Amino acid sequence: MTKNQFFSGEIKVEPIGIVKNGIAQPPLVAKEDGLHRNDAGGSAMETMRGSHVQQSEIVLAPDLAGLLAGIDEYSHIVVLYWGHAVPLHGRRLATTHPAGLEKYPKQGIFATCSPARPNPVLMKVVRLLRRDGTHLFVEGLDAIDQSPVLDIKPYVADMYPQEDVRIPDWMAQIQKEFARQ
Amino acid sequence: MTKNQFFSGEIKVEPIGIVKNGIAQPPLVAKEDGLHRNDAGGSAMETMRGSHVQQSEIVLAPDLAGLLAGIDEYSHIVVLYWGHAVPLHGRRLATTHPAGLEKYPKQGIFATCSPARPNPVLMKVVRLLRRDGTHLFVEGLDAIDQSPVLDIKPYVADMYPQEDVRIPDWMAQIQKEFARQ
Numbered sequence: 243m244t245k246n247q248f249f250s251g252e253i254k255v256e257p258i259g260i261v262k263n264g265i266a267q268p269p270l271v272a273k274e275d276g277l278h279r280n281d282a283g284g285s286a287m288e289t290m291r292g293s294h295v296q297q298s299e300i301v302l303a304p305d306l307a308g309l310l311a312g313i314d315e316y317s318h319i320v321v322l323y324w325g326h327a328v329p330l331h332g333r334r335l336a337t338t339h340p341a342g343l344e345k346y347p348k349q350g351i352f353a354t355c356s357p358a359r360p361n362p363v364l365m366k367v368v369r370l371l372r373r374d375g376t377h378l379f380v381e382g383l384d385a386i387d388q389s390p391v392l393d394i395k396p397y398v399a400d401m402y403p404q405e406d407v408r409i410p411d412w413m414a415q416i417q418k419e420f421a422r423q
Numbered sequence: 424m425t426k427n428q429f430f431s432g433e434i435k436v437e438p439i440g441i442v443k444n445g446i447a448q449p450p451l452v453a454k455e456d457g458l459h460r461n462d463a464g465g466s467a468m469e470t471m472r473g474s475h476v477q478q479s480e481i482v483l484a485p486d487l488a489g490l491l492a493g494i495d496e497y498s499h500i501v502v503l504y505w506g507h508a509v510p511l512h513g514r515r516l517a518t519t520h521p522a523g524l525e526k527y528p529k530q531g532i533f534a535t536c537s538p539a540r541p542n543p544v545l546m547k548v549v550r551l552l553r554r555d556g557t558h559l560f561v562e563g564l565d566a567i568d569q570s571p572v573l574d575i576k577p578y579v580a581d582m583y584p585q586e587d588v589r590i591p592d593w594m595a596q597i598q599k600e601f602a603r604q
Contacts, residue, residue: 248438249483249571253505255436255542256573303428306541308517311531315591318584319533322544324434336489343490352575353499354569361436361573363544364501367583370504390430392542396588402548402600403499403582409579410496417581 257390259376261323262372265386267287268325270342272332272358277342289421290341293384298368300383300391302376310376310394318397321383324390325362332358341420346412353410364389367397394409438558438571440483442504446470446567449506451523453513453539458523471522472601474565479549481564481572483557491557491575499578500551502564504569506543513539522601527593534591548578549598 253365269290279286300321302310313319335358337348351359366378378394409417449466449472460467481502483491494500516539518529532540549561559575590598 246437248441249505249507249569251507253436253438253571255434255588256427256542256543257434260429306533309532309541309594310534311518311529312534312591313539314529315534315589315594317587317589320546322542322546326430326432337492351490352495353491353493353496353577354493355577359574360439360490361503363436363574365501365503365546365576369584370450388430392434393540393544395546396534396536396586396590396594398536398585398594398598399583399585399588402580402585403550403578404580404583404585406498407578407580408496408498409577410493413496413577413579417579 249360255296255392257324257392258306259300259381259391261296261298261300261385261387261389263296263383263387268327268357268386270357272329272335274331276335276338277358279342294382296383297379297381298383298385300378300380302391304376306314307326307376313370313394314373316370316396319368320365320367320395320397321380321391322363322365322393324392325364326388327356327386328358328362328388333362336420340412341416346416350414364391403404428455438505438573440481442475442479442481442564442566442568442570442572444564444568446478446537449508449538451538451566453510453516455512457519457529458537458539459517460523465503475563477564478560478562479564479566481559481561483559483572485491485557488557491554494551494575495554497577499547499548501548501576502561502572503544503546503574504566505573506538506545507569507571508567509539509543514543521593522597527597543571553572580595
């Protein structure tokens with residue numbers, strides 16, 4: 243339940259499902275001074291580099307089967323999920339070195355893809371490999387195991403501009419560093 | 424606060440800001456049998472067709488200024504906002520005629536861009552026209568006035584595949600119908 247300066251109503255978000263992929267540790271963790279690589283579950287860099295081919299299973303509640311009618315017609319879907327491993331202090335971060343890499347100057351959190359942000363509603367476009375009832379098998383999800391799933395949307399490429407799009411140099415560098423094969 | 428079969432923790436989402444654009448009525452409203460066009464605030468079709476050039480102001484909380492450092496380097500941003508006009512029964516819909524248009528067969532909600540969905544966390548890529556402190560002026564936001572804003576993310580075109588993307592025929596038709604100029 244939320245009351246703040248912008249909205250007097252209630253924002254009630256309830257998970258519709260969960261991610262299963264065996265990735266126990268997030269590759270980045272928020273400390274008081276920003277994101278740091280977390281090599282506890284293997285190489286954080288390798289986990290991030292491999293996320294575009296990571297296969298995951300999204301298990302939705304059985305009573306949501308009807309809402310998936312027609313989803314198989316899409317090659318890609320948008321997954322919104324909750325960054326449940328983000329600690330409270332991670333939601334208070336103002337800036338961070340992008341991807342926890344000190345070679346890139348600190349940026350405001352909203353200018354980064356940091357999972358630690360005021361509302362860690364995380365989003366990724368993934369390939370839908372197949373569906374078995376309310377189980378979706380996808381490739382490219384950067385969530386960790388047990389992440390609560392909040393929404394599934396169709397991915398329609400025309401809604402994502404490709405021309406006349408500008409990004410900062412550091413982000414272009416990071417994109418190269420984590421490039422798809 | 425949320426407890427369900429997938430997650431025993433709490434999902435607490437708090438608005439970080441609000442949309443101002445003078446659009447009082449959503450172009451689509453959820454009834455028990457799906458979405459319907461809402462012509463109360465003018466032509467719903469015109470509102471939807473015009474959304475790609477709609478200018479909006481996003482007013483963020485002043486204490487979030489630091490989180491915006493570097494955002495001006497992007498031509499486009501991703502806005503997550505809450506569909507606060509979606510009624511509770513809209514969150515229980517299973518299927519709808521896409522965009523409230525009966526000529527398109529009913530689809531499962533997750534296969535559509537319906538604002539009425541279990542968690543109405545809505546998302547749009549918009550052009551960032553300019554920033555004045557914590558006020559962002561954007562083009563292309565399809566939110567209505569007073570929509571609570573949940574997150575601002577950078578838009579990085581490379582993260583949105585353009586090749587080998589398949590969508591259903593009805594969605595391709597709708598894309599044509601609401602095409603940018």
